Amino acid sequence: MNIISQVTDSAPKYIIYDFGILTSRIHEWLSSMMNTTWTSVVEMVLIGVVFLSFYALVGLILVYAERKVCAFIQCRLGPMRVGPWGIFQTIADFIKLLMKELLITRNADKFLFNVAPFIVIIASFLAIGTIPFAKGIQALDFNVGVLYLMSVSSLGVLGILLAGWASNNKYSLIGAMRSGAQIVSYELSVGLALMVVVIFAGSMQFSEIVQSQATGWWIWKGHIPVIIAFVIFMIASTAETNRGPFDLAEAESELTAGFHTEYSGIKFAFFFLAEYMNMFIIASIAATVFFGGWMPLHFGNFAAFNHAMDYIPPFVWFFSKTMFVIFLMMWFKWTFPRLRIDQLLTLEWKYLLPINLVNVVLAAFIVLMGWYLI
Amino acid sequence: MSTEGLIVFFLVAVTLVGFALVFSSFIPPTSKNLFKAETYECGIETTGITWIQFNVGYYLFAILFLIFDVETVFLYPWATVMKELGIVAFVEILIFLIILGLGLLYAWKKQALKWE
Numbered sequence: 001m002n003i004i005s006q007v008t009d010s011a012p013k014y015i016i017y018d019f020g021i022l023t024s025r026i027h028e029w030l031s032s033m034m035n036t037t038w039t040s041v042v043e044m045v046l047i048g049v050v051f052l053s054f055y056a057l058v059g060l061i062l063v064y065a066e067r068k069v070c071a072f073i074q075c076r077l078g079p080m081r082v083g084p085w086g087i088f089q090t091i092a093d094f095i096k097l098l099m100k101e102l103l104i105t106r107n108a109d110k111f112l113f114n115v116a117p118f119i120v121i122i123a124s125f126l127a128i129g130t131i132p133f134a135k136g137i138q139a140l141d142f143n144v145g146v147l148y149l150m151s152v153s154s155l156g157v158l159g160i161l162l163a164g165w166a167s168n169n170k171y172s173l174i175g176a177m178r179s180g181a182q183i184v185s186y187e188l189s190v191g192l193a194l195m196v197v198v199i200f201a202g203s204m205q206f207s208e209i210v211q212s213q214a215t216g217w218w219i220w221k222g223h224i225p226v227i228i229a230f231v232i233f234m235i236a237s238t239a240e241t242n243r244g245p246f247d248l249a250e251a252e253s254e255l256t257a258g259f260h261t262e263y264s265g266i267k268f269a270f271f272f273l274a275e276y277m278n279m280f281i282i283a284s285i286a287a288t289v290f291f292g293g294w295m296p297l298h299f300g301n302f303a304a305f306n307h308a309m310d311y312i313p314p315f316v317w318f319f320s321k322t323m324f325v326i327f328l329m330m331w332f333k334w335t336f337p338r339l340r341i342d343q344l345l346t347l348e349w350k351y352l353l354p355i356n357l358v359n360v361v362l363a364a365f366i367v368l369m370g371w372y373l374i
Numbered sequence: 375m376s377t378e379g380l381i382v383f384f385l386v387a388v389t390l391v392g393f394a395l396v397f398s399s400f401i402p403p404t405s406k407n408l409f410k411a412e413t414y415e416c417g418i419e420t421t422g423i424t425w426i427q428f429n430v431g432y433y434l435f436a437i438l439f440l441i442f443d444v445e446t447v448f449l450y451p452w453a454t455v456m457k458e459l460g461i462v463a464f465v466e467i468l469i470f471l472i473i474l475g476l477g478l479l480y481a482w483k484k485q486a487l488k489w490e
Contacts, residue, residue: 048383048385052386168425170420185439187443195446256414360449
């Protein structure tokens with residue numbers, strides 16, 4: 001009991017990095033210059049610009065990071081030509097993709113073919129709004145945050161199915177169908193794994209889930225059920241983003257590029273960007289839900305250590321946790337061989353789903369008994 | 375703020391898409407060529423139609439997904455109030471999950487989870 005009370009004493013110290021103060025300062029400054037309507041318009045534009053540039057920046061960094069991680073795992077150097085250590089490689093690639101001609105095949109369904117990449121990109125953009133980057137930096141704080149995230153991220157599969165169908169290409173159709181079966185199956189596991197933490201936190205709101213981890217991250221506090229949930233979440237979310245050992249929707253050795261075989265130029269870039277952004281979203285959700293989001297690392301009653309940790313800004317905590325999870329996902333991708341479709345569905349329906357259902361009951365039981373730290 | 379924020383986010387995303395549409399209609403070069411518009415099939419001419427009735431296996435899994443997804447959505451409100459309701463909620467959800475597990479077992483025994 002003594003340990004717990006000491007931890008709660010040291011918990012509110014991260015207030016020094018409250019970004020809510022910054023946003024309210026901006027709000028006051030804007031409303032001192034213009035009336036309410038214009039203030040909200042300017043704020044909305046500001047939010048839009050910030051998130052859009054953030055979105056593009058993260059996409060570029062992740063593509064570069066993936067190429068470098070992949071290269072080091074395969075004992076290569078990766079991109080080295082453009083800029084020092086090739087850091088401008090993805091920018092060059094992006095400019096190249098922008099300049100490419102947009103092709104539409106003669107047999108394709110033109111309208112659906114054009115709409116599909118936009119559905120995918122809009123779905124992934126809507127999802128980053130709910131992520132709490134730091135205290136006070138969260139654009140959309142719904143009280144049904146987890147449910148909202150699940151619903152928005154599952155919109156992406158519509159775009160993928162439409163892309164495969166509208167291309168009128170056999171590779172695309174097979175890729176899209178596989179991807180559809182895979183995403184809908186693994187969505188169950190993602191939902192049930194997140195539910196375990198919802199049971200512990202007693203809320204679906206992301207800010208409250210983060211707040212409930214002020215005294216310790218759920219991966220420590222919730223012990224066994226949360227660890228099982230984290231493992232399942234990592235597997236299922238890797239499958240959800242069509243990555244890693246589960247990339248049979250775009251298995252290049254058999255299906256060329258799967259559902260985006262016929263796409264070129266900026267539309268291909270959108271699919272590519274959406275894939276990496278989905279990876280970022282999944283990783284940041286894992287960091288938020290299991291590793292305490294922007295909460296610093298605290299150990300029992302090591303007061304000095306805890307104080308030192310409080311001085312590291314929350315967004316540094318958030319991004320380092322997210323990058324850690326992203327690195328795990330990249331590591332998966334370049335380590336394991338690709339699954340077959342029957343193995344994929346067996347893994348979900350015969351292993352992950354039953355384990356997950358039992359795990360939810362176990363979590364509920366532990367909450368009922370109060371066998372976790374508060 | 376949340377609901378308006380969602381609308382703002384949607385508008386920003388649509389702006390991004392609109393920018394891409396406008397940009398892609400001006401900047402990239404275009405040259406008409408009959409063979410460019412062919413369906414890509416590693417250089418071989420495509421035979422038959424692609425829009426056929428697809429393997430029924432995907433459909434079965436989609437139906438199973440529907441059942442379990444509705445159940446997941448149903449479980450979320452329970453998960454949020456589990457702490458407050460205590461033993462009653464636990465027993466009730468146990469019964470619910472057992473019935474659901476029997477359903478999964480039935481599908482398993484009926485070979486619905488087997489990929490053909």
